[in-house]
Amino acid sequence: MRRRFTVGKAVALVLATIWLVIVAAPLYYMILASLRTQGTYLTSSPWIPSGSLSTSSYGTVFDAGLGRYLLNSVVLTAVCVVLTVTISLGAAYRIVRRRSRAVSASFTVMLFGLAIPVQAIIVPMYVLIYKMHLYDTLFALILTLSAAAVPVSVLIMVSFVRDIPRELIGAMLVDGGGEWTVFRRLIWPLSRPVLATLAIYDGLNVWNNFLLPLVLTQSSSVAVLPLGLTKLEGLYSVNVPAVMAGVLLSVLPLLVLFIFMRRQVMNSLGGMIAR
Amino acid sequence: MLGAGPPMLLFCLFIVVPMIAAVLMSFVKWNGLGAPRWAGGANWAEFFSDPVARTSVEVTVKLVVLSYVVQTPISLGLGLFTAGRQRYKTVYATIFVLPLLMSTAGIALLWESLLDPNFGALTALSKSTGLSFLNQNWLGDPHLTLYVVVAIIAWQFIPFHTLLYAVGRRQVPQALYEAALLDGASPWQMLWRVTLPQLRYTIVTSGILMIVGSLTYFDIIYIMTDGGPGYTTRVLSLDMYNVAFLQDQYGYASVLAVILSVVGIAIAIGLVRFSGFASMASQQEGAA
Numbered sequence: 001m002r003r004r005f006t007v008g009k010a011v012a013l014v015l016a017t018i019w020l021v022i023v024a025a026p027l028y029y030m031i032l033a034s035l036r037t038q039g040t041y042l043t044s045s046p047w048i049p050s051g052s053l054s055t056s057s058y059g060t061v062f063d064a065g066l067g068r069y070l071l072n073s074v075v076l077t078a079v080c081v082v083l084t085v086t087i088s089l090g091a092a093y094r095i096v097r098r099r100s101r102a103v104s105a106s107f108t109v110m111l112f113g114l115a116i117p118v119q120a121i122i123v124p125m126y127v128l129i130y131k132m133h134l135y136d137t138l139f140a141l142i143l144t145l146s147a148a149a150v151p152v153s154v155l156i157m158v159s160f161v162r163d164i165p166r167e168l169i170g171a172m173l174v175d176g177g178g179e180w181t182v183f184r185r186l187i188w189p190l191s192r193p194v195l196a197t198l199a200i201y202d203g204l205n206v207w208n209n210f211l212l213p214l215v216l217t218q219s220s221s222v223a224v225l226p227l228g229l230t231k232l233e234g235l236y237s238v239n240v241p242a243v244m245a246g247v248l249l250s251v252l253p254l255l256v257l258f259i260f261m262r263r264q265v266m267n268s269l270g271g272m273i274a275r
Numbered sequence: 276m277l278g279a280g281p282p283m284l285l286f287c288l289f290i291v292v293p294m295i296a297a298v299l300m301s302f303v304k305w306n307g308l309g310a311p312r313w314a315g316g317a318n319w320a321e322f323f324s325d326p327v328a329r330t331s332v333e334v335t336v337k338l339v340v341l342s343y344v345v346q347t348p349i350s351l352g353l354g355l356f357t358a359g360r361q362r363y364k365t366v367y368a369t370i371f372v373l374p375l376l377m378s379t380a381g382i383a384l385l386w387e388s389l390l391d392p393n394f395g396a397l398t399a400l401s402k403s404t405g406l407s408f409l410n411q412n413w414l415g416d417p418h419l420t421l422y423v424v425v426a427i428i429a430w431q432f433i434p435f436h437t438l439l440y441a442v443g444r445r446q447v448p449q450a451l452y453e454a455a456l457l458d459g460a461s462p463w464q465m466l467w468r469v470t471l472p473q474l475r476y477t478i479v480t481s482g483i484l485m486i487v488g489s490l491t492y493f494d495i496i497y498i499m500t501d502g503g504p505g506y507t508t509r510v511l512s513l514d515m516y517n518v519a520f521l522q523d524q525y526g527y528a529s530v531l532a533v534i535l536s537v538v539g540i541a542i543a544i545g546l547v548r549f550s551g552f553a554s555m556a557s558q559q560e561g562a563a
Contacts, residue, residue, distance in 0.1 A: 008462055016356045016367055019349070022430070024370055029396050030385050045403065046396040087281040094278045106283045113290050115543055117491040119512045120536035123519045123528050124296035125289060127307070147289035150282045208378035210494045215520065226380035230498060233384055240388050247381040254376040266372060266438060 034245040041241050057241040064235055065220055066246055069228030072138060073207060076224055079142050080206045081199045084149045092157030093187050113151035118211060126215050140216045145209060149202045160194045161187060197268035225250040300529035307523050318530045330506045331514040338510055341425045342489040350433050354440020375434045379494035386427050387499055390414055417507045420500055424508050427495055436481045443477030483546050487539045511535055
């Protein structure tokens with residue numbers, strides 16, 4: 001099909017460009033504001049990079065404990081992702097291989113979990129965590145955030161493992177390999193691309209979750225980034241550059257990931273559900 | 276590690292048990308400290324006579340409807356636009372995704388600072404360009420704030436739905452367009468007769484996620500307006516949070532929680548049935 005320039009295409013380009021500005025302008029503002037000091041932010045234009053720029057706000061937020069929040073978020077996200085992805089793959093393999101009633105019933109129950117919003121169960125969840133003496137610990141977040149990620153992760157892994165040809169598994173079993181060998185030598189290597197996609201998806205959700213840390217933790221020592229940012233704002237409500245520096249630092253790890261794995265990240269965000 | 280056991284255990288303990296507990300708790304009076312007292316339907320009766328809950332329901336309905344109406348056409352348009360393979364469209368698509376990487380807390384703080392009536396960047400823009408409509412009390416004007424919240428939520432989620440539509444559009448067989456072209460269809464006709472019918476599952480998926488998502492929306496409202504000014508942005512999930520964790524009425528809060536999840540699930544099932552969308556059960560058979 002030859003591509004012709006039409007009025008329709010021109011209008012589409014203009015509208016898309018307007019949205020581009022709507023998306024990019026706040027991000028540009030955030031970067032510029034983070035490079036001001038409290039004084040120069042008030043005196044210079046927030047849109048034009050004139051006057052003096054400095055990175056002192058970044059020092060300010062680290063002094064205010066951002067490093068700790070960052071560390072908490074990294075630990076929480078890493079543990080949750082490894083845990084969720086591993087147990088989901090294991091479960092998916094079991095669900096696909098052994099079609100016992102109990103296994104398929106548990107799969108159905110998990111599918112129902114897709115429809116339950118965390119907001120709806122946050123009160124009993126809080127009571128449960130409190131009774132388990134896990135309130136205000138990172139461990140509470142690890143357990144609940146992993147649990148919340150289970151339904152979607154298992155669903156995705158099942159739909160992938162199901163597509164692995166049975167002949168391959170059968171051949172390996174005939175050759176004398178046990179189920180564990182099949183899992184380790186066949187399923188695990190084959191699933192690596194999907195695991196990466198799933199890890200990105202789960203990781204983003206954990207990294208950015210706000211409600212569970214808000215309800216299940218309170219100390220600064222266990223605060224994760226999204227919660228830490230609001231603490232920072234409470235501390236520096238008039239110091240906009242510091243708050244913007246904090247926000248920027250909180251998204252920086254994801255941005256780096258995105259730059260190096262753009263295609264994979266976009267696939268994992270859009271493709272996971274559209275499939 | 277091998278088996279459905281570990282995830283099932285996590286899932287049952289932290290999702291299923293709390294869900295059942297929420298239903299049971301909706302029938303007791305409990306402040307979290309003493310022993311729960313059986314209350315029968317008192318909490319449920321309270322819901323129907325509580326003026327704040329009524330307002331919250333209204334605000335939530337407005338938020339859901341507005342979010343859907345605003346986000347769907349923009350996401351669809353941008354999705355179709357970025358589905359093209361041209362290089363500049365890839366650049367556009369890449370930038371469009373960026374808000375998705377930000378946490379809700381980050382987005383809320385960024386917009387709070389942009390919209391600050393005294394030192395905000397929009398006020399500054401208004402002063403330097405003379406566009407006086409940009410100078411508003413965005414988060415303090417009771418007639419405006421809900422719309423501002425809707426706009427910010429749209430800014431956050433349109434990127435995701437754009438991706439969904441772009442992926443959906445790329446899966447439409449090219450042969451359909453070639454056939455339509457042979458029949459002399461105009462681009463407009465192709466959109467209505469080929470693209471949109473082919474995208475109907477994407478439209479349903481995106482719609483369910485949008486509606487259920489905005490039904491339980493919490494983060495940005497909690498951080499930016501805390502339901503205000505007055506009760507103009509107090510959505511149900513925020514009402515529930517306040518009733519539970521500020522007023523310590525766990526029983527009544529559970530009523531709100533149960534209502535939220537029942538309505539969410541009902542809307543999802545309704546949309547699935549209404550559209551004849553292959554259910555989750557057949558999707559796992561690869562029928563979708």
